[in-house]
Amino acid sequence: MRDLAATAAPPLPALADKLKFYAIWVVVALVLLLLPKLFATGGSLTTFSLIGISIIFALSYNILLGQTGMLSFGHAVYYGLGGFLAIHAINIIGANKWPIPLPLVPLIGGVTGLFFAALIGWVSTQRSGTAFAMISLGLAELVASSALILRTFFGGEAGVSANRTKLLKVFGFNFGPQIQIYYLVAAWTLIAVIAMYALTRTPLGRMCNAVRDNPERVQFVGYDPHVVRYLAFCFAGFFAGIAGSLAAINFEIANSAYLGAVQSGTVLFAAYIGGIGFFIGPIVGAIFVTVLSLGLSDLTTVWQLYFGLFFIAVVMFAPGGITGLLMMHRPLIKAGMLTRMLPSYLIALLPTLALITGLMLAIETTVHYTVNPGEDPHVKAFGIPFNAASSITWLVAAALIVGGFALARISWRRTAHVWDETLTAARAKVHAT
Amino acid sequence: MSTAIELRGVEKSFGVTKVIQNVSLTVAQGERHALIGPNGAGKSTLFNLISGYMTPSAGSILLRDQTISGLRPYQINRRGLSRSFQVTNVFANMTVWENLRCAVLWATGHRYAFWKNVDKLPEVRQRTAEILQDIHLVGRRDVPAGLLTYAEQRALEIGITIAGGADVILLDEPTAGMSHAETERAVELIRRLTEGRTLLIVEHDMSVVFGLADRISVLVYGQIIASGTPEEIRGNPKVKEAYLGEEAA
Numbered sequence A: 001m002r003d004l005a006a007t008a009a010p011p012l013p014a015l016a017d018k019l020k021f022y023a024i025w026v027v028v029a030l031v032l033l034l035l036p037k038l039f040a041t042g043g044s045l046t047t048f049s050l051i052g053i054s055i056i057f058a059l060s061y062n063i064l065l066g067q068t069g070m071l072s073f074g075h076a077v078y079y080g081l082g083g084f085l086a087i088h089a090i091n092i093i094g095a096n097k098w099p100i101p102l103p104l105v106p107l108i109g110g111v112t113g114l115f116f117a118a119l120i121g122w123v124s125t126q127r128s129g130t131a132f133a134m135i136s137l138g139l140a141e142l143v144a145s146s147a148l149i150l151r152t153f154f155g156g157e158a159g160v161s162a163n164r165t166k167l168l169k170v171f172g173f174n175f176g177p178q179i180q181i182y183y184l185v186a187a188w189t190l191i192a193v194i195a196m197y198a199l200t201r202t203p204l205g206r207m208c209n210a211v212r213d214n215p216e217r218v219q220f221v222g223y224d225p226h227v228v229r230y231l232a233f234c235f236a237g238f239f240a241g242i243a244g245s246l247a248a249i250n251f252e253i254a255n256s257a258y259l260g261a262v263q264s265g266t267v268l269f270a271a272y273i274g275g276i277g278f279f280i281g282p283i284v285g286a287i288f289v290t291v292l293s294l295g296l297s298d299l300t301t302v303w304q305l306y307f308g309l310f311f312i313a314v315v316m317f318a319p320g321g322i323t324g325l326l327m328m329h330r331p332l333i334k335a336g337m338l339t340r341m342l343p344s345y346l347i348a349l350l351p352t353l354a355l356i357t358g359l360m361l362a363i364e365t366t367v368h369y370t371v372n373p374g375e376d377p378h379v380k381a382f383g384i385p386f387n388a389a390s391s392i393t394w395l396v397a398a399a400l401i402v403g404g405f406a407l408a409r410i411s412w413r414r415t416a417h418v419w420d421e422t423l424t425a426a427r428a429k430v431h432a433t
Numbered sequence B: 001m002s003t004a005i006e007l008r009g010v011e012k013s014f015g016v017t018k019v020i021q022n023v024s025l026t027v028a029q030g031e032r033h034a035l036i037g038p039n040g041a042g043k044s045t046l047f048n049l050i051s052g053y054m055t056p057s058a059g060s061i062l063l064r065d066q067t068i069s070g071l072r073p074y075q076i077n078r079r080g081l082s083r084s085f086q087v088t089n090v091f092a093n094m095t096v097w098e099n100l101r102c103a104v105l106w107a108t109g110h111r112y113a114f115w116k117n118v119d120k121l122p123e124v125r126q127r128t129a130e131i132l133q134d135i136h137l138v139g140r141r142d143v144p145a146g147l148l149t150y151a152e153q154r155a156l157e158i159g160i161t162i163a164g165g166a167d168v169i170l171l172d173e174p175t176a177g178m179s180h181a182e183t184e185r186a187v188e189l190i191r192r193l194t195e196g197r198t199l200l201i202v203e204h205d206m207s208v209v210f211g212l213a214d215r216i217s218v219l220v221y222g223q224i225i226a227s228g229t230p231e232e233i234r235g236n237p238k239v240k241e242a243y244l245g246e247e248a249a
Ligand SMILES: Nc1ncnc2c1ncn2[C@@H]1O[C@H](COP(=O)(O)OP(=O)(O)OP(=O)(O)O)[C@@H](O)[C@H]1O
Pocket: B014, B019, B037, B038, B039, B040, B041, B042, B043, B044, B045, B046, B086
C-alpha cells in the first residue's frame, strides 16, 4: 500500500496548533470564571446567564440550519419541553429528597429534548426544505396549543414554578444567589459549546454538511439523508433541552412562552444575524440579540419593530451575518490592507447613520400618533426628547431619510468598488509572498 | 463468467410515454460495457433505474444475481454499485478533500459515527489521499468543489464515484464537454481506476467507446437494438442505420 496520507492528505495539526487550540478553550474558561469579578451587579449576572442559555440554544438551532440545511420554525418546542421537565424534576426531586443536585437537572432537560426530537423528528425529517419547515411550524403550533390545554402539566397561563434551592447542596452551593446560577450556566455553556463543536468534526457532522449541500448525491455514497437529518435533529433537540432547562432554573418557572412561536423565531434571528455559515456565528448572534433585546426594550416601546427591520437588513445586505461580514475581511487583514477600506467605510457610514436616524424619528413619531395620540407630543426615544407634533421634526425626518438614502446609495456603491480593488490587490500581495 | 448486472424486461414510463421498453441486458463481472445511442434514447434513465434513483414500471434488475429493483439508492450503493452523473453532481461548498472523504466514510465503516474525530481516521485519510492522487487533484485539495474548472469537476465526479470501492461502476458521459486532450487523460484515468472492476459507461465519443469497451449495447428509443463486441457492433447494419451512420463506416 502506498503511504500517501503523509503527502497528499491535509497535514495533521502540529503540536503548537493543538496547544493553541486548547489554549483558546482555557482562556474562555478563565474569562467565564472572572467575568463576575468585573461586572458584579445582579443585573449583569442575569444578563450573562441569559446570554449563556441563548448561546446553547442558538448553537443547537444551527445544527439544523447551518450544518444540515434544515429551516425549523419550531425549535422552541424542545427548549420548552426541556424547561418544563426540568421544573417538574426540581419539584419531584425536592419533595422526595432524592440525592440529585441541581447541576444535573439540565441533563434531564436535555434527555427530554432528545426524547421528543427522536419521537417527532422521525416523521418531520422525512422531508427537507419547505416541507420540513412547514411540518416544524405545524408541530410547534400543536405543542404550544396543547400547553394551554394540558393544565396539569403545563400550568396554563401562569406556568409551573419551582424552588431550585430545595435540592441537594453541592460543595455548600444551594444555588439561591444569581452568582451561583451564573457559574452553573457558564459551566454548562462551556460543556455544550465544546460538545457541539466536536460534533461538527465527526463523520456524522461532515455528512450533515454533505446533506446540506447535496442530499441527492449523499444517497449515492451510501448514506440515507433521512437518517442524517434525523440524527442531527435529535442532537439539536438534546442541546435545546439543556438550554431550556437552564432557563427554567434561572427563572424558577416554565410557562407556555418557552415553547411558543416567538421563542422559535428569536433563535432563528440569533443564529442568522450571527451567521449560520460559521460555528461561532450563532454565539455572536446570541450575545448580540440578547444584549440588544435587553437594552432596546428600555429605550423604546417598539423595540421588536427595530429588531425586525434589523433582521431584514441582515438578510438583504449581509446574508453571512455579523460573522460573515467580519470573516470577509480576513484576506485584507492578512495582507495588512484593512486600513485602505476605513476611509470609505467612514464616508459611507455618515449618510447611513443619517438615514437610520431619520427612520427612527419617523417611526417614533408614527408610534406616538398611532399608539397614544392623546398624550403630550413631547416624547422621548432612545433617551432623546423631541416634539412629535412639530412640523420641524417631520421635515427633519423626511430630509434625513431622503438625503441619507441617496447619499448612502452612492457611497456604498463607491465602497463596493474600493472593496473589489483592495481585495484584488490583497490577493495579489498574498500570492506574491 | 458470473454476471454483475442483469436487466430482465425492464420498462419505464413517465406518464403515458414509455421511455424504456422491455430492456434486457447482461453485463459480466469484470467487463467494460459501453451503452451508446442517440440523444434522448433513455441511457441516463437506464442508469437511474439501475442505481435506484427511479423504480422500473416493470421488469427486474439484479446485481450479482440478487434483485435490487425497488431498493433505495444508498442500499444499492452499499451492495457495491456506484454511479456518476451526466451533469456534475458534487458537494459544491465543500473542498475537494471533503468531497472525496464523504464518499469514503461509509465504505470504511464509520457510517453515522458521532464519537470519532473525522480528521484522525488513518484509513480514511489514506484512502482519500489515494483517490485524490489518482484523479490528479492533489494541488486542488483545499479548493471548494464549486470553484474547480469543468474538467476538474468531472474528474472529481469520477473520484467520488469510485472512492467507496464499489466493484460495479456506472459512468454517465464522463468525458462530455471535454477537450481532446482532457478526454484522453480522462479515458486513461477511467481505464486505470476500473481495472478489475465492472464498468458500464455511457459515452458519445466513438473513439473512446471502441477503445475502451469489451462489449457494446446500442439503445435507440428505449430499446436495445444490438449488443455485442465492438467488431460485431461496427458491422451491424441495424446499428449503422439507426445510430452510427457514416461515422464508423
Ligand atoms: N423525470 C423525467 N420525467 C419525464 N421524462 C423524462 C424524465 N427523465 C427523462 N425523461 C425523458 O426520457 C427520455 C430519455 O431521457 P434520457 O435522459 O434517459 O436520455 P439519454 O439517452 O441519457 O440522452 P442524452 O444522450 O441526451 O443524455 C427523454 O425523452 C427525456 O425527455
